[in-house]
Amino acid sequence: MQSLDPERIEAEWQAYWEEQGIDTLVEDDGRPHYYTLEMFPYPSGDLHMGHARNYTIGDVISRYKRMCGYNVLHPMGWDAFGMPAENAAIKNNSSPAEFTYGNIATQRASLKRLGFSYDWSRAVITSDVDYYRWGQWIFLKFWEMGLVERKSSAVNWCPSCLTVLANEQVVGDGECWRCGTKVQKKELEQWYLKITEYAQELLDDLDQLTGWPERVKQMQANWIGRSVGAEVDFTLLAADGTTTDQTVTVFTTRPDTLYGCSFFLLAPEHPLVKELVAGTPYEKQVAKVVEAAAGSTSIERQGGERQKTGAFTGRYVINPVNGGQVPVWVADYVLMDYGTGAVMAVPSGDERDFEFARQYGLPIPPVVLPENDPLLEELAGVRDRVVEDVKWGQAYSGPGLMVQSGQHTGLWGGKDSEGAKAVIDGLAAMGKGRASVNFRLRDWLISRQRYWGNPIPVIYCEDCGIVPVPVSDLPVVLPMDIDLTRGEGLASRQEFLHVDCPVCGRDARRETDTMDTFTCSSWYYLRYTDPHNADAPFDRAKTDSWLPVDQYTGGIEHAILHLLYSRFFTKALRDAGLLDFDEPFANLLTQGMVKLDGETMSKSKGNVVAPEEVVGQYGADVLRLYILFMAPPDKDLEWSKEGLEGIQRFTVRFWRLVHDLLGLAGEDSLFAGTRAGQPAAEAGGLPAAEGLGAESRAAAERLLRERHRVVGKVTDDIERFNFNTAIAALMELTNTASGYLRVSAAAARAADPACQAADRELAETLVRLIAPMTPHLAEELWQKALGKSRSVHLEDWPSYDAVLARADEVEIAIQVNGKVRARITVPSGAPEDGLREAALAAAAELLAGAAPKKVIVVAGKLVNIVV
RNA sequence: GGGGGCGUGGCGGAAUUGGCAUACGCAGUGGACUUAAAAUCCACCUCCGAAAGGAUUCAGGGUUCGAGUCCCUGCGCCCCUACCA
Secondary structure, eight states, X not given: OOOOOHHHHHHHHHHHHHXXXXXXXXXXXXXXXXXXXXXOOOOSSSOOHHHHHHHHHHHHHHHHHHHTTOEEEOOOEEOOOSHXXXXXXXXXXXXXXXXXXXXXXXXXXXXXXXXXOOOGGGOEETTSHHHHHHXXXXXXXXXXXXXXXXXXXXXXXXXXXXXXXXXXXXXXXXXETTTOOBOEEEXXXXXXXXXXXXXXXXXXXXXXXTBXXXXXXXXXXXXXXXXXEEEEEEEXXXXXXXXXXXXXXXXXXXXXXXXXXOEEEEOTTXXXXXXXXXXXXXXXXXXXXXXXXXXXXXXXXXXXXXXXXXXXXXXXXXXXXXXXXEEEEEETTSOXXXXXXXXXXXXXXXXXXXXXXXXXXXXXXXXXXXXXXXXXXXXXXXXXXXXXXXXXXXXXXXOEEEOSXXXXXTSEESTTOHHHHHHHHHHHXXXXXXXXXXXXXXXXXXXXXXXSSEXXXXXXXXXXXXXXXXXXXXXXXXXXXXXXXXXXXXXXXXXHHEEEOTTTOSEEEEOOOEEOHHHHTTSHHHHTTSTTOSSSSSOHHHHHHHOSBSXXXXXXXXXXXXXXXXXXXXXXXXXXXXXXXXXXXXXXXXXXXXXXXXXXXXXXXXXXXXXXXXXXXXXXXXXXXXXXXXXXXXXXXXXXXXXXXXXXHHHHHHHHHHHHHTTOOGGGOTTTTTBTTBOHHHHXXXXXXXXXXXXXXXXXXXXXXXXXXXXXXHHHHHHTTOHHHHHHHHHHHHHHHHHHHHHSOHHHHHHOHHHHHHHHHHHHHHHHHHTTTSHHHHHHIIIIISOOSSOGGGSXXXXXXTTTTSOSEEEEEEEXXXXXXXXXXXXXXXXXXXXXXXXXXXXXXXXXXXXXXXXXXXXXXXEEEEO
């Protein structure tokens, strides 16, 4: 027996698998399809432990499903465009392409060293022109469908990355998702994809995603942010108080509180603001609020809450339900990009309005009263406004009785209430309002003022305006010779910038913005089904047969960004007639983080453990098994060197056990450590094993049962991704088998053919069970120790017999009043009646004559006697 | 503020439908082997107790024959999100 040498074994079998092409997909071989996918990495350096975890989980699923008889698509690629490559290029005086492709080579080597079963012939790199040309093609397809829009709006600008960002990429307290710099607001003309057209469907179809974590679905639902309510039109009064024909519309979820509107608010960025105050005494104060809001990145917080500021504009609007004149204010807490940018303030029913009213001395008339409110007696049924100001310490935003609300007084108010409906109906009849649904989701801003990305295929012509690049002119190739260290960008290349207008043929200018990298990752899972297609992004027949992805595995950080964008792309491509399914990922597994001393591993904190290092020291199999064992995949994993070494010990024990079972162990026997050639049991005080005596026969029986039980357990656990307990069960089987070998003499086993066959069968089972997790170790044992000539990874998953897994006898706990007082052993499958009798007999002494009131029998488990 | 999740030995964690709490591993302790150590093997290893026995899944209450699991209250922790009208 050779000693376990991971370095030699792993190199040898990786070469063998590659040469045999066992991971290369053979399409349409008659087996059912299974598509397992892990989120592809960004090539910013070598792989980190989070990648190792993500891809280990995916690899176990892939190998397990293959052994279960599926034709498994298990691809890998790189999300290769983006900022870090630009920054690194400037720092290292090289180019983004050099940096990116260098890291891809490094990561590819690391992935191979970890023994992942990817079909490398299908690798997709998003910065390859053969890939991104189809991203441009899809952009033009979306253009055709009316899903592309160029518009001017207040956008998020990262002053460090020198580019705009999508709403989803502004994180935390208004920071850039990539560099953490405070984002600024800028009014700019940019390219958008109309994801909002799919808002309702993106929300509704979350219900279809039964294989997604509730948490992720909730996060997406919150992000989409559907609110039901109404739009209300307020008529603007001129400066002299006369009526104009101009209206300002608000969105509200509480139309029932409309009678309590005592002031009207505009966002500082609202286009009307300037116009209202121009040349008036109010201009100065209002301008102050507007300016402060523009620099709101530096807003101070007071006691965790922002101080609200605002200013009166000197103008009024008319409340459509009661004709009341309402002062118009500008307030910094009103957001331009939610609703209409204008708000009807109802301070008695909204905490923020309440706070603002108190601060500026504005009235707070009550309109919806909570139960038991002292005002109920005074105001019940009162239609006109008699109380202008409540004495409350805070607003009441719950449901309640409507008062001081004209004809709607006495109705029940609240979100989506009868009162709300009645007010909407009244407004609709007047033509001053309508029921409305508002979404928080904004259109997806996809243009980036960066070089290292997919060029937006658009041309600006002085005569023809904005012209899409004709499909026949694709791809728009990204020039590779841009020198970022000299401050160059796409506009620096005349041959890129200047182009003949596709319509009129005159000199025109190319768009120099590139697309958000998230557009590249929004459809890569489709490309894997047909990665070399030169005529189309993908082939409908292939996507139909492989998608949706059966199992997608990746980090929770993509809960909104990537997963929402991909869902949108899928739906849009479906509507383009290119796909026939609604959702890209049927099942989603979000793996937890890898931590060290309770902190997330990160380069900046300097607390990283590099997978490469661990592989070098312990081997890929040990790293993989450790990652799977230490925590369930969706929980955070605390790194522990001791734990890693424990797993290493287990792999050695497993290795020796298989050899022992086959009679191949010799001096490396599990029990060779104590006295040469003698079972350690002797030293441990057990009688020396002489042959297959009664004790070893009993052990053999136990072992057979355990074999069937553990195969069942490991199968169930892998199906449910409980890899940690699957490994625990394998450890138990290993321990049971060691116990059996300890009490039975090797010579006697070798002399008994039935015994030898059983031992061999067990060894084969063990190797097949561990194969998805430690593929190299398993292959070495399978081919070298067991003498097989075909890869273990092409074998069938072991089967088991539930009947054999059941013990002949089971131990039944006898409880008295719910506490375990005794145990009896009965034949398994004993009938309930018998069990009851046996239990009562066994408990007679304990009961001391007390008559049982009730006896509960749980078959095969326990009997509870209630006295 | 809103939403989601969690709380089990010294540690990571198990308990699949309400049915014997603490599987498996780490750390620790003792033993065998060794001149010795490491490695290996064996045994012990929730707490109190000499033992018999008792207590124990953050705390308190409830439902139930029976609760780590379900319900209520409180405490603590984590994650997401946030002037969203």
